[in-house]
Amino acid sequence: MPRKEDDAISIRRVSAVHSKEPFVLSKCAVSREYVTVGNSRIEVGYCIGLVPLDCVDDITKASSYNPRHPREVHRDELMDQIGTYGLIQPLVGTLEKVPLGDPNGARLFLIDGRHRYHGLLELDPDLRDDVKAQARARELRKDVGSLSDISKLRPPRRRSVEIILSYEPMREDLGRGKQGAPMVPVKVYTGQEEVERIGMAVFLNRGQKRLAGGEAIDKIYLALLQALDDEKSTSDNPSERGPVGRVAKGQGADAELVVLSQHVARIMNDDESPWYDLIGRYQGEVTDVEKETRKKPLTAKNFMNFVQQITDDQPLDQLNEKQRDLEVGNLNKLGNVFATKFGWPEDIPTLGSQHTATSILCRSFLLLTVGIVLNERYAPASKKLMSVELSGTVWVGITGGVEALQTSLQEQAEIRRGFERKKIELRAHPSAGPDRERLLLEVDKLRGKLWSLDTIIPSLRSRLGSIIR
Numbered sequence: 001m002p003r004k005e006d007d008a009i010s011i012r013r014v015s016a017v018h019s020k021e022p023f024v025l026s027k028c029a030v031s032r033e034y035v036t037v038g039n040s041r042i043e044v045g046y047c048i049g050l051v052p053l054d055c056v057d058d059i060t061k062a063s064s065y066n067p068r069h070p071r072e073v074h075r076d077e078l079m080d081q082i083g084t085y086g087l088i089q090p091l092v093g094t095l096e097k098v099p100l101g102d103p104n105g106a107r108l109f110l111i112d113g114r115h116r117y118h119g120l121l122e123l124d125p126d127l128r129d130d131v132k133a134q135a136r137a138r139e140l141r142k143d144v145g146s147l148s149d150i151s152k153l154r155p156p157r158r159r160s161v162e163i164i165l166s167y168e169p170m171r172e173d174l175g176r177g178k179q180g181a182p183m184v185p186v187k188v189y190t191g192q193e194e195v196e197r198i199g200m201a202v203f204l205n206r207g208q209k210r211l212a213g214g215e216a217i218d219k220i221y222l223a224l225l226q227a228l229d230d231e232k233s234t235s236d237n238p239s240e241r242g243p244v245g246r247v248a249k250g251q252g253a254d255a256e257l258v259v260l261s262q263h264v265a266r267i268m269n270d271d272e273s274p275w276y277d278l279i280g281r282y283q284g285e286v287t288d289v290e291k292e293t294r295k296k297p298l299t300a301k302n303f304m305n306f307v308q309q310i311t312d313d314q315p316l317d318q319l320n321e322k323q324r325d326l327e328v329g330n331l332n333k334l335g336n337v338f339a340t341k342f343g344w345p346e347d348i349p350t351l352g353s354q355h356t357a358t359s360i361l362c363r364s365f366l367l368l369t370v371g372i373v374l375n376e377r378y379a380p381a382s383k384k385l386m387s388v389e390l391s392g393t394v395w396v397g398i399t400g401g402v403e404a405l406q407t408s409l410q411e412q413a414e415i416r417r418g419f420e421r422k423k424i425e426l427r428a429h430p431s432a433g434p435d436r437e438r439l440l441l442e443v444d445k446l447r448g449k450l451w452s453l454d455t456i457i458p459s460l461r462s463r464l465g466s467i468i469r
Contacts, residue, residue, distance in 0.1 A: 008024050008026040009026075009028075009047070009188070009190070010024050012057075012104050012106060013055055014056065014057045014059065014131065015134070017054065017126045017127050018172070018180035022103075022105030025051060028049025028050075031045075032046065045190050051184060051186040051188070052184075053117075053121065053123075053124065056091060056117060057110060058114060059148055063266075063321060065110070065111050066109075066112070066148070069270050070118055070148065074115045075118050075119050076119075078119050079156055079160040079161070079163060080163050083163030083165070084163060089113070091113035091116060091117060092110070092112035093110050093188050094189045095188055095189065095191075096108070097192065114148060118148075121150070122156060122161055123167070123169070131150070133151075135148055135151065136149055169183055171183060256314065257304075260308055260313050263331065264303060267328065267332065267335075274338070275332070275335040277339075278298050278303075278344055279296060280300070298344065298363065302363055302364050305368050306367045308371070310374055310375045310379070311327050312327070312383075312384045326389070331386055341403045341406060342402055343357050343406055343410075355416040355420065356413055357406065357409035357413050359413075370405065370468075373465050374468065378397060378398060401467065401468030404468065405464065412450065415450055422443045422446060
């Protein structure tokens with residue numbers, strides 16, 4: 001539910017460099033947004049106000065709520081912008097739900113604005129160093145995949161530091177003439193359950209909306225609502241309550257999309273992922289890679305179908321971020337295999353080159369079947385391939401299988417070109433005769449060698465099974 005106008009928000013500190021006491025946000029603009037899903041009009045409450053920078057948490061839930069790796073260049077460019085024009089766009093956070101009167105306050109998780117946040121930290125070196133140390137320690141403990149570990153980033157360029165230091169935001173007044181952290185505008189979403197916060201990370205963090213070009217968003221959102229209802233009903237009935245940290249499973253296939261969307265979102269929004277340059281909202285979406293124009297060959301929906309075949313898509317009975325990190329890590333390792341051994345990055349059909357390796361078959365059928373075969377060939381019994389630790393021997397086998405698949409598809413492209421040439425020759429001999437009979441036999445022979453859409457999944461699965469050994 002939206003926050004009431006007369007409520008004050010108590011926010012927990014991320015760092016105790018300046019103060020250990022929670023910050024009370026009492027002066028803010030309260031409003032709401034409406035989202036229409038199906039026939040339902042959903043109300044989303046939020047407020048916008050000035051919050052001390054040491055209350056913005058991009059460490060504790062960084063891997064879940066803001067799943068993008070930071071980029072030094074983008075951070076530096078935003079530092080230049082902030083130092084020149086001010087903070088034009090507020091940070092965006094989602095507020096943890098805590099019991100009334102909790103003396104520690106609620107954590108304010110950052111879900112959008114990581115690069116701006118990192119740039120603003122340069123205004124307060126003590127806070128910056130403490131946040132850096134906390135993120136690094138958490139990373140070393142491996143208790144969470146902190147994508148916000150700024151110790152891995154190079155320091156900002158000197159020019160950017162000089163520019164942002166000209167930006168002088170108000171600092172928190174701690175009393176007795178003492179000043180705290182810089183005060184920055186934050187859009188705070190309030191009244192959300194855990195499942196809703198994950199949904200916010202999936203949909204409001206920019207780039208996540210690209211999932212399947214948007215057509216899967218409605219289903220996933222409804223699945224999130226179902227999961228939330230199940231979680232509430234479980235908590236209301238102690239006899240049905242599961243382990244601490246239980247994630248409700250929801251019902252039907254839609255619940256699987258909740259899990260898969262988080263995997264795909266983390267991969268699509270990680271600029272360093274080997275899949276990043278391959279997946280777009282639609283097949284052939286143009287992107288700039290190191291200032292070179294490139295067309296993305298896969299849709300997010302194709303990729304999600306592929307991931308579903310090789311990754312455990314059922315919600316876990318108990319939260320296990322290490323398991324999800326393992327799965328994303330395996331998927332990215334598989335992405336490296338496809339990026340180096342397969343021809344997708346430059347393999348988009350054009351008017352002059354229609355018969356490329358992967359255009360021989362519909363990519364959705366091909367990718368789906370590759371996932372089925374890889375899982376059957378290499379996964380342990382009753383397990384999904386990307387959800388377990390894999391030996392070096394298995395990775396060697398997967399790499400060899402992908403190489404063999406690429407070779408076979410190139411052969412198919414050559415057969416298809418020959419097939420099209422023979423059809424043109426055949427049209428030049430419309431009358432019955434020896435030449436037409438010979439061409440008909442040659443066309444039929446080539447047709448028998450081609451993988452075509454009429455094979456769909458059963459036959460294609462058999463063909464790929466003989467290639468990926």
